[in-house]
Amino acid sequence: MKTIELIGQKAKRAGRILATSKGEEKNKALEAIASALRQNTSAILKANKLDLENGRAAGLTDALLDRLALDEDRVESMAKGVEEIAMADDPVGKVLWGSTRPNGLKIQKVSVPLGVVAVIYEARPNVSSDAAALCLKAGNAVVLRGGKEAINSNKAIVDILRQALKGAGLPIDCLQLVEDTSRESANALMKSDRYIDVLIPRGGAGLIKAVKENSTIPVIETGMGNCHTYIEKSADLDMALEIVLNAKTSRPSVCNACETLLLDRHIAKAALPPLYQALSAASVTLKGDESTKAILPEILQAGEDDWGREYLDLTLSVKIVKGIDEAIDHISQYGTGHSEAIITSNYGASEKFLNQVDAAAVYVNASTRFTDGGEFGFGAEIGISTQKLHARGPLGLADLTSQKYLIYGQGQIR
């Protein structure tokens, strides 16, 4: 794949210049990008219309078409997102640590850009401007490779962004789109470790798996969320009901939504009927284990494969457990390390759950839906990391940087 190699080379060259650009230069470019998005809304919507027509002809689901669709409000919110990133604190050039060694060497650890970041994503065209703006703010050249469904929208958006970058005096190749949406081009991109420093996949399980298996570039894994809510026996059942309802139904298609309810057997009989009533009223389908079905015979039977599933819709699996240890074991076996919650009024249970559950975000008495860069106060996020290396949880601007050591000597030898 000659094209991918060429893109990589250009990105690396542009990235070297961008890496030492001043914060005010980057911010000026981001403001130019925001205005350009607003000024070119009609061109973006025209390209998007083409994608939607092709999508309908290809028989895409309504859910996918909705993710693909842009309108004036969505373009405006893309522009606003870029402006917010421009206003954020510059994550580059921070002195993270420093020391003067006994031999007089002065060492400083400073934050620096990662270099070139590639983002592979699926149908949402707004990712193009969000991801680009976050990477650029952190001083990284960015290579975008969106899904074929959104190719016309992505081309239009990236073209507008590149012109704005150029107008603001930054190298145009700080931002490039891989226009070839074949599997071969994705594979070639994943092997471009000579030019690309970090690869971020944003999408479903299939994409994440392909990237993990094929990439020779360090990856930040994002977005897989098989999240649990465990109602411990001492829980306030009204609070538990509100939280489960929120975690399942407020936005079922996202990664921080609840997929499995774990319920202490001591309170199952009291808790299940009102939960069933409230969840059914919100169109949630329950799938229960045998003990759950003994109390609610009318619900579906959960199979072994239900426990590992990220439904991403209005389905909730329900399991009755003996107590907190079984709940933690179940989460350890089936969870994806995203967000896990316990509802309890017991101090010991809350501490045990917080300490022993191994996930990016562990909650006591709150909805898992809060795992989000904005809700955590980080501003825009490029995804939720479910891996343990580099960054875990919502990825903010600081997570798009690396570090280097600067050493000031006076002739020291060892």
Add this chain to the structure above:
Amino acid sequence: MKTIELIGQKAKRAGRILATSKGEEKNKALEAIASALRQNTSAILKANKLDLENGRAAGLTDALLDRLALDEDRVESMAKGVEEIAMADDPVGKVLWGSTRPNGLKIQKVSVPLGVVAVIYEARPNVSSDAAALCLKAGNAVVLRGGKEAINSNKAIVDILRQALKGAGLPIDCLQLVEDTSRESANALMKSDRYIDVLIPRGGAGLIKAVKENSTIPVIETGMGNCHTYIEKSADLDMALEIVLNAKTSRPSVCNACETLLLDRHIAKAALPPLYQALSAASVTLKGDESTKAILPEILQAGEDDWGREYLDLTLSVKIVKGIDEAIDHISQYGTGHSEAIITSNYGASEKFLNQVDAAAVYVNASTRFTDGGEFGFGAEIGISTQKLHARGPLGLADLTSQKYLIYGQGQIR
């Protein structure tokens, strides 16, 4: 590879227990490990003798045999190393950040163990105790896979360490050795992302490349160092000579040794003859580009492939450059992002080099040999990371941890 899967399962189970062990339990185990190493020195040396005999019979080089060899002093220093790690500050459970959100949610970001760490290494058996102790201190279960040359030494050492762990009340499977040293077992290990959270290769270019290409586990790349020293035109030439001599000759086989000298053309004629004299006296072979050979006709000619080589011996390539921009370009093209130095008395040149050179450690007026956990004041290190994700530079205990967010709520929904 059933065996590897079984090792992974055991490690994951043991790691869950170790992850929530108290600091004093881990320290007690490390102290037990140090005593056990001392008490069993003769058993270790006996096993090591067998490896050395096999190695000689297999025709290993003297350099490799030296890396493989243990004696009483080396075992004592392994024990001392473990004791130092026991005394170090616990990297787990630190509150790294915290915030109370407007809705009352209290969020804390705390350091947690990575989980299960696998280390693939080559002939040095002391890595077995160093790597194990560092990983255990950071609360990680560890899977070691050393080279076949050291298998008897590694078996003896790991067996002693496991018994000590057990005696100290920690799960014995917190530490396991992959005894099968075939390529198949290494490959199976690299694909065990279900059980292993992080893979750290320690060894030469071939090993690092194999891991990058085959691993589905997140990797921390270590140890490749094609380091440069650039003598800028304003340099104090006496200082430059001392630093180059030290960086090349104090320990040529390690990754922070200097491999290429870049020399400003304005001072080449004055600087080269004394450099040549001093380096020759230290048995260094010079390989120069054409301009260097014009001044020192007696040295070898450097070919294009010399610039990318990590000699790891007493060879130094020399290139004359037009100025700092060409020096930085050369480093950008051929460097491995490990350690790079400028020798200068000019403020602007020092700042430009520090800002524009993209490497883990960038030096002004000091030897690249200082890139080392001990020299930086971090204590023992598990390697020098040359990648940009997670950690860059000497890897200390804190780099063997991940993070999680603990969220304390009172019924919040979104």
